[in-house]
Amino acid sequence: MKTIQTDVAVIGAGTAGLAAYRAAIAAGKRAVIIEGGAYGTTCARVGCMPSKLLIAAAEAAHEARHTAAFGVHVDGPVRIDGREVMARVRSERDRFVGFVVRGVENIPESDRLLGHAQFIDNTILQVGADTTVRASRVVIATGSRPAVPKAFDVFGDRLIINDDVFAWEDLPRSVAVFGPGVIGLELGQALSRLGVRVRVFGVSGSVGPLSDPAIRAYATQAFNREFSLLPDVRVSDMRREGDEAVITFEDADGTVVTERFAYVLAATGRRPNVDKLALENTALALDARGVPVFDPVTLQCGDAPVFIAGDANDVLPLLHEAADEGRVAGENAASWPQVRPLARRAPLAVVFSDPQIAMVGQRFADLTPGSFVTGEVSFEDQGRSRVMLKNRGLMHVYADRATGRFLGAEWMGPRAENIAHLLAWAYQQGLTIAQMLAMPFYHPVVEEGLRTALRDADARLTQLKQAA
Known part of the structure; x- marks a missing residue:
């Protein structure tokens, strides 16, 4: 068993974790960064960048189909090669991930620990099977993962999350998307423009992040000109038959419809990655989701020398917010017990x-x-x-x-x-x-x-x- 003494231990080497580590080092403290999975941020690996690559291909296909109104005529139908589309998505995605990985690997090897971290108490961590980290302060920056309702288990391996889309080698013939949020709308429209039959299902009437009823209604109509978006649908049955997902629901006019899909994409929100940290071994108060109760201004968990930043706290799960939060969490961990407020940018x-x-x-x-x-x-x-x-x-x-x-x-x-x-x-x-x-x-x-x-x-x- 190996024991490491450090001023600041950062759990998670994503956007927030890297910012926290660098801020602690810049403040003159000894710091280690712990990662239990592969290096590479959510944005680079399964979020912002690969989704924009898929969207770029979809936009190219859409523009090619709509040149006639300008008097520009392209002979013959647009041909989409799904394998070529996904090959570029994966190749460029890997390039972006490579930039992040190289940045992590520039961190001194002695400051990088690979393994899953669990709390022994407020500031003592077990990393893997053979390392104990004794820190004066801890930053939790473990990110988040898709939250999939239990009812979707009926689809077996026909059920996917956005991570799986970017591992495809070819485009499927059809996809049912549950969740008309940011991920569901972006991927749903992109896949539709690339020739995939798509339906997007919602249950609360929401469309993306919109809260203005007039704008939400306009957006619903705009999307329905391209693909089926049912933002408040009643689904009466879900099952799997062979290699297909079978869904029975009420269409926009109230007609009961049963359709079959190659895949069901669950874009039903995300949950913080805190459930495997053994937080029950700490004195930290936890909320209903199991997330430590924290001050959203200083990111401190109660009065303990523990801070939480990025998607793990689920305040504003956006890359630039994660970077800001990570930096302030790292600075506050370094200066604790003196802490300063996070000056948030415009929403x-x-x-x-x-x-x-x-x-x-x-x-x-x-x-x-x-x-x-x-x-x-x-x-x-x-x-x-x-x-x-x-x-x-x-x-x-x-x-x-x-x-x-x-x-x-x-x-x-x-x-x-x-x-x-x-x-x-x-x-x-x-x-x-x-x-x-x-x-x-x-x-x-x-x-x-x-x-x-x-x-x-x-x-x-x-x-x-x-x-x-």
């Missing part, structure tokens, strides 16, 4: 569908009714969007009635990923609608649609002042 979320979906700042659902005005724009007649035949979308921007300050936005529309950054910067700077309208807008650009929504909000604010 920002993007779904890489087509049209894209984005949210910035405060959600519609979190705003107090009567305290704000809504500015609106449709992208259907927006100049640059129509030129590119990308003229689908609806945007709402929210402004405080009393101060005119920009509060947030939810929308579906072209180039939302770019517009979202402009709005996130404006929100983080605390700008008013008037100050945003004083900024330059070039012509002709998609951002002129944003200006229209801001002008609409400004007009509503002016009406309120005149009526007062």
